[in-house]
Amino acid sequence: MPELPEVEVTRRSIAGRIAGAQIHGVLLGGVLRWPLNCAPEDLLGHRVQAVRRRGKYLLLDLDVGVLLIHLGMSGRLSFAHQPSSELDKLDKLGKHEHFALQTSLGTLRLKDPRRFGAVVYAQSEQDAVIRKLLGRLGPEPLGADFDLQAFQVALARSKAAIKPGLLSGKLVVGVGNIYACEVLFQAGIHPETRCCDLDHLRMERLHQAIRAVLERAIQRGGSTLRDFSDAQGQAGHFQLETMVYARAGQPCRVCASTVCVIRQGQRSSFFCPACQKP
Ligand SMILES: [Zn+2]
Known part of the structure; x- marks a missing residue:
């Protein structure tokens, strides 16, 4: 199962390359753990501003709202420009792929054979759907909030x-x-x-x-x-x-x-x- 280091490694491998990308298309495959929480076409035209991580969740900040991605038990993200020889594959999902975000800078694909992963959109991080997932997480080990004294008390x-x-x-x-x-x-x-x-x-x-x-x-x-x-x-x-x-x-x-x-x-x-x- 991807743990915090794997999710952080994933984040670092896409953050710089997807920042500024405009969303041109959204493909949905099999049902994931939670629904997308919006119509796929609602995402079109928005730009990805940054990619953050909280625990094992990736957060793609859009110009409006946030797209939360969880890799579940077996999920893996790929991000690549499609070579022109494969342009006909752009609008298709590959085997075990359940989500793809086509952007001006490349296509982000979620491959998840066991489908415990999820992609969830919310208008803001304060929305109930996001708060329910992130609200009860313990402190972030690599962040400033992982305080020694609080850890000792707990x-x-x-x-x-x-x-x-x-x-x-x-x-x-x-x-x-x-x-x-x-x-x-x-x-x-x-x-x-x-x-x-x-x-x-x-x-x-x-x-x-x-x-x-x-x-x-x-x-x-x-x-x-x-x-x-x-x-x-x-x-x-x-x-x-x-x-x-x-x-x-x-x-x-x-x-x-x-x-x-x-x-x-x-x-x-x-x-x-x-x-x-x-
Ligand atoms: Zn020993």
């Missing part, structure tokens, strides 16, 4: 184990399974440790590790676990350098102890029993 109030706590999206958004495992390794925290049992120093290490791991993942183009690629077709490489994720039975890269895996909720938690303390 952790101290939670009796949940730290690994599912990170995945819940309430303490901080966008830390998916691969990144939660790597963050806890970097912070030296066992995944079953209760949030409220962490002392302030370990909370601070965790706070730093969240930023460091996500920033590193973005630098590496995200993780391509199944078929992620950015909007120019580039795969990510972070999965090749994980310290513990998907490495059960292999030696820890720091201490050579055997990396373990346990189930927490429905998810696998990979950790080093020597480097990560309860």
Whole structure:
């Protein structure tokens, strides 16, 4: 599933190229998770001003309104000029493509085999349809609102184990399974440790590790676990350098102890029993 780093990598791979583009056409395919919330022709003539991200949502700011895109479980965006030899394909959606935005600068296509993704238009970010999706998100880990003291207070109030706590999206958004495992390794925290049992120093290490791991993942183009690629077709490489994720039975890269895996909720938690303390 695309997580925050993959969505940010996607954003960076289209933002500069689509800014200023005028919308010439909108193609809709199969039903996605939520409806578009406007008639496709209502978007014609509008310009894309910028592309932002909040959690795992991409927000295309139009001159009027905002187009929210979620990649769901398996969604991938591509953005390309159509070569003149393929101009006859411009008004068709490819296999598993459910949305395309034809613009003066190229065509943005959403390919989503499992159709958990969505594209939703709203007149403003204050509309109920957007507020419902973005309103309850935890703080943005790479933004200024991911405040250490507030994070420490939230952790101290939670009796949940730290690994599912990170995945819940309430303490901080966008830390998916691969990144939660790597963050806890970097912070030296066992995944079953209760949030409220962490002392302030370990909370601070965790706070730093969240930023460091996500920033590193973005630098590496995200993780391509199944078929992620950015909007120019580039795969990510972070999965090749994980310290513990998907490495059960292999030696820890720091201490050579055997990396373990346990189930927490429905998810696998990979950790080093020597480097990560309860
Ligand atoms: Zn170790």
